[in-house]
Amino acid sequence: MTAQTYELSHLQALEAESIHIIREVAAEFERPVLLFSGGKDSVVMLHLAAKAFTPARVPFPVMHIDTGHNFDEVLDFRDSTVERLGVRLVVASVEDSIAKGRVRERPDGVRNPLQTVTLLDAINDNGFDAVFGGARRDEEKARAKERVFSFRDEFGQWDPKNQRPELWSLYNGRHHKGEHIRVFPLSNWTELDVWQYLAAEEIDLPSIYFAHEREVFQRDGMWLSVGKHNSPREHEEVVTMTVRFRTVGDAPITGAVESTAATYDDIVAEVAATRMTERGATRADDRLTEAAMEDRKKEGYF
Amino acid sequence: MELLRFATAGSVDDGKSTLIGRLLYDTKSIFEDQLESIERTSRDRGDEQTNLALLTDGLRAEREQGITIDVAYRYFATPKRKFIIADTPGHIQYTRNMVTGASTANLALILIDARQGIVEQSRRHAFIASLLRVPHLVLCVNKMDLVDYDETVFQRIRDEFRQFASKLDIGDLTFIPVSALLGDNVVHRSANMPWYDGSSLLHHLEQVHIASDRNLIDARFPVQYVIRPQHQTNRELHDYRGYAGVVAGGVFKPGDDVVVLPSGLATTIESIDTADGAVKEAFAPMSVTIRLGDDVDVSRGDMICRPHNQPRVTQDVEAMICWLADQPLQVRGMYAIKHTTRNVRGQVRELEYRIDINSLHRDETADTLSLNEIGRVTLRTTQPLFVDEYRRNRITGSFLLIEESTGATVGAGMIL
Ligand SMILES: Nc1nc2c(ncn2[C@@H]2O[C@H](COP(=O)(O)OP(=O)(O)OP(=O)(O)O)[C@@H](O)[C@H]2O)c(=O)[nH]1
Numbered sequence: 001m002t003a004q005t006y007e008l009s010h011l012q013a014l015e016a017e018s019i020h021i022i023r024e025v026a027a028e029f030e031r032p033v034l035l036f037s038g039g040k041d042s043v044v045m046l047h048l049a050a051k052a053f054t055p056a057r058v059p060f061p062v063m064h065i066d067t068g069h070n071f072d073e074v075l076d077f078r079d080s081t082v083e084r085l086g087v088r089l090v091v092a093s094v095e096d097s098i099a100k101g102r103v104r105e106r107p108d109g110v111r112n113p114l115q116t117v118t119l120l121d122a123i124n125d126n127g128f129d130a131v132f133g134g135a136r137r138d139e140e141k142a143r144a145k146e147r148v149f150s151f152r153d154e155f156g157q158w159d160p161k162n163q164r165p166e167l168w169s170l171y172n173g174r175h176h177k178g179e180h181i182r183v184f185p186l187s188n189w190t191e192l193d194v195w196q197y198l199a200a201e202e203i204d205l206p207s208i209y210f211a212h213e214r215e216v217f218q219r220d221g222m223w224l225s226v227g228k229h230n231s232p233r234e235h236e237e238v239v240t241m242t243v244r245f246r247t248v249g250d251a252p253i254t255g256a257v258e259s260t261a262a263t264y265d266d267i268v269a270e271v272a273a274t275r276m277t278e279r280g281a282t283r284a285d286d287r288l289t290e291a292a293m294e295d296r297k298k299e300g301y302f
Numbered sequence: 303m304e305l306l307r308f309a310t311a312g313s314v315d316d317g318k319s320t321l322i323g324r325l326l327y328d329t330k331s332i333f334e335d336q337l338e339s340i341e342r343t344s345r346d347r348g349d350e351q352t353n354l355a356l357l358t359d360g361l362r363a364e365r366e367q368g369i370t371i372d373v374a375y376r377y378f379a380t381p382k383r384k385f386i387i388a389d390t391p392g393h394i395q396y397t398r399n400m401v402t403g404a405s406t407a408n409l410a411l412i413l414i415d416a417r418q419g420i421v422e423q424s425r426r427h428a429f430i431a432s433l434l435r436v437p438h439l440v441l442c443v444n445k446m447d448l449v450d451y452d453e454t455v456f457q458r459i460r461d462e463f464r465q466f467a468s469k470l471d472i473g474d475l476t477f478i479p480v481s482a483l484l485g486d487n488v489v490h491r492s493a494n495m496p497w498y499d500g501s502s503l504l505h506h507l508e509q510v511h512i513a514s515d516r517n518l519i520d521a522r523f524p525v526q527y528v529i530r531p532q533h534q535t536n537r538e539l540h541d542y543r544g545y546a547g548v549v550a551g552g553v554f555k556p557g558d559d560v561v562v563l564p565s566g567l568a569t570t571i572e573s574i575d576t577a578d579g580a581v582k583e584a585f586a587p588m589s590v591t592i593r594l595g596d597d598v599d600v601s602r603g604d605m606i607c608r609p610h611n612q613p614r615v616t617q618d619v620e621a622m623i624c625w626l627a628d629q630p631l632q633v634r635g636m637y638a639i640k641h642t643t644r645n646v647r648g649q650v651r652e653l654e655y656r657i658d659i660n661s662l663h664r665d666e667t668a669d670t671l672s673l674n675e676i677g678r679v680t681l682r683t684t685q686p687l688f689v690d691e692y693r694r695n696r697i698t699g700s701f702l703l704i705e706e707s708t709g710a711t712v713g714a715g716m717i718l
């Protein structure tokens with residue numbers, strides 16, 4: 001910041017806003033939790049939470065909704081991060097939800113849509129009243145409509161036609177028992193902001209975000225990784241390519257992008273020049289219908 | 303890079319979403335997959351051309367009805383500035399969502415349909431923007447293509463709006479004739495309106511001077527959260543006690559004499575901490591942690607300020623209220639009040655008047671405010687608040703009224 005003009009850079013302004021939101025939740029809620037997947041947005045969110053309470057610890061646990069379809073690097077990263085920060089990790093597992101009969105495995109094996117049940121059960125079981133999510137408004141058109149404090153009813157539902165007014169930086173977190181608030185501290189960040197911030201703060205990320213060689217095959221116009229959760233079908237040819245991931249989600253539906261960007265600076269340059277949204281490029285779940293995200297969000301999805 | 307937040311405003315169908323779509327399209331801020339998706343949707347619906355409003359009208363219900371229901375936030379940047387856009391709905395039923403989008407804006411774009419001229423909803427939105435003290439207003443006379451780019455149409459609307467605006471408190475007002483549909487004067491100057499010698503909308507957004515919009519004079523620090531590390535072993539941290547929050551005004555420096563409200567205790571600032579180390583100065587809107595020289599008792603909701611420049615400490619608040627709920631305002635009703643980091647309760651003692659949006663007359667016989675109505679009230683709070691006039695400080699001058707049983711935000715207050 002330049003003291004003479006009293007200006008913040010746009011990243012400083014975004015950081016200040018996010019820290020304000022995170023502290024507000026810590027002050028006004030009894031049992032907040034921060035959703036942490038090891039994906040870049042949740043990494044930034046947790047980093048901001050750590051900054052918000054320095055030199056004290058983050059005063060709430062983090063929760064991973066585990067589809068069981070993970071990249072090993074990401075799980076390792078998750079565990080080392082929570083250990084470094086001294087926060088408690090709650091893991092809510094989709095596999096447990098399947099075993100308990102709360103949800104049924106889909107024929108295509110994709111577990112992304114099943115996560116909603118696991119998430120809502122975990123929120124209920126733990127009595128969480130505020131749930132931080134790393135969603136950004138620039139990601140998707142339904143997300144573009146969501147408040148920073150997003151009210152969820154007792155069924156975890158979002159009602160996009162009847163959201164609370166949200167003025168200035170006054171956030172209304174009132175709710176009754178059984179209801180909760182989703183909180184999105186990164187609402188106003190873009191993908192490029194996230195990368196610029198990761199670079200500026202030198203924040204560690206799982207290695208799969210950086211260019212590396214990987215065996216992949218093409219499905220639905222996306223490069224999927226060959227691995228324990230993903231095997232090519234007969235006609236799908238496996239090739240070795242230099243790729244990286246732009247998002248980290250349920251492995252069977254998260255595509256890699258062809259890229260040689262191996263450092264933060266490379267990635268910032270690549271993201272600045274890209275002509276595809278990260279979801280359009282990498283997430284099959286959003287391609288189902290025009291309103292796929294809106295429909296999932298209404299049911300209580302992240 | 304500097305950040306400009308702006309919101310659209312104006313009556314339903316005046317072309318707000320189309321204008322935002324055009325702005326994004328002509329600045330090449332639309333991603334290929336987004337463009338393909340709205341092209342496909344437009345084709346499927348049988349639209350003649352790609353409907354750029356679909357870039358912000360993303361909800362199913364919005365697409366079915368062809369209107370905006372809630373604010374959509376969009377982000378774009380040019381080499382000069384970063385922008386956060388709030389595209390708000392024009393429909394009167396959703397005025398509260400327009401208020402939401404405009405409350406944080408540095409600039410409001412008010413659209414007028416050149417064929418219709420100024421209608422009640424244009425006046426309502428202009429009035430709300432002035433009430434919220436959005437520092438810069440741009441009146442876009444849109445759909446110029448439908449009036450043959452006629453200068454006299456533009457002039458007539460401009461003159462009429464100027465007259466209306468003279469009764470409002472508007473700092474900076476600019477007029478631009480545009481066609482959102484065809485792009486005239488949106489990003490590029492239009493050849494169809496040689497009589498217009500001002501700048502294009504984008505050029506204006508890039509140039510408008512916003513640095514002076516903040517209050518750097520009245521030092522205000524509402525304590526948001528007390529940081530007390532629970533370190534048994536580390537002695538230095540064991541005694542750490544920091545007051546975290548956002549600077550709401552003015553500039554704070556280590557060594558400053560300060561007063562903590564409501565106790566009135568005087569002390570000094572020992573240090574201003576951030577996770578990146580101590581800083582020499584803190585100003586709005588920085589999030590920092592202040593440590594004080596003396597061991598005074600400070601908690602969330604307290605206010606740190608300078609001894610010779612303090613906010614008003616009061617339980618009696620005079621305010622303009624914008625009513626946001628279906629159930630009307632209840633005079634003598636108790637509401638929860640959220641003001642800076644303070645939560646108190648308060649009773650609406652009196653409705654002094656309601657504003658007639660068209661004439662701006664004060665109706666002193668009014669006994670309630672219904673959805674989207676605006677009026678002046680007196681409130682009595684259960685605990686003192688530390689307030690400034692909203693015109694001096696948007697943070698310490700604003701509050702929410704919350705219905706206690708439902709938790710709904712029912713009113714937006716601006717302190718007089
Ligand atoms: N001819 C012409 N039509 C326009 C222009 N701008 C918008 N329209 C049309 O006007 C209609 C309404 O446009 P929208 O952009 O949805 O209007 P809006 O102001 O966002 O409406 P709400 O958000 O519902 O209040 C659409 O059919 C647009 O194509 C323009 O400059 N010229």
Ligand SMILES: [Mg+2]
Pocket residue numbers: 318319320355359369370389390391392
């Ligand atoms: Mg619209």
